[in-house]
Amino acid sequence: MSPGQIAALIAAGAFVLLVLLLAIPLLKLGRTLDEATIAIRKAHENSDPLFDQANSTLTHVNTQLERVDGITANARAVTGNVSALTSLFTATLGGPLVKAAALSYGVSKAVRRRRRAAAEKAERTSRRRGGRR
Template identity: 55%
Template sequence: MSLGDVAGLIAAIAFVLLVGLLAVPLLKLGRVLDEARDAVRELTEHTVPILDEATTTVAETNVQLAKVDTVTTSAAQVAENVSALTGLYASVLGGPLITVASTLHGVRKASARAFSRVRGLDPDDAAPASPAPDLRGRRGSTR
């Protein structure tokens, strides 16, 4: 065996060792990729039903929102109708009610003046009504 044959044999052994050393990480990487593939498959199996359920929930929520929209539209129409009815009552009853109240006030004043003349009192000289007694400063109060 010549020196070149020994060098070739050493180079071949070194190459086999290098391939062996590089094969271990490649095998481990292959196992990691297998685990990643299994994890993705499991994640997909669990995620698809959740997405289907979320889609169903969103569809049902849209149906309920349509119903709520109908209710709020109806409530807005009722509020508008009540407002219009209140305005109508105010215009129909408000003016005549004020007129009746002012007329009754005038009749009361006129009758009070007439009765005071019958009694012989001048209505302009009549004494004002006495104020209500002040009970705040009484002794023995239970406040």
């Protein structure tokens, strides 16, 4: 064997060793890709029921929102009716009630003044009588 052949054998051995060392990670990578493919397939199979449940939930939420819209519309109508009733009450009874309150205040004030004046007059009369005796 010549030194060139020995060098060729060493180079061939090194090449085989390099191929073996690179084949192990490639085989592991292939298994990893197979596992990832299986996991993706299972996730895809399990996603259909999840999407079905999400769709039914959204349908239920939309139904509830339609009910809330109806309630809101009714509340808006009630608010409008109360506003109209308040305006009607103010226009119809507000002025007369204010006038009646002012009249009753004025009458009570006048009665108090009259009573006070009568009391003062009675007190002056009693003082005069008391001074003469």
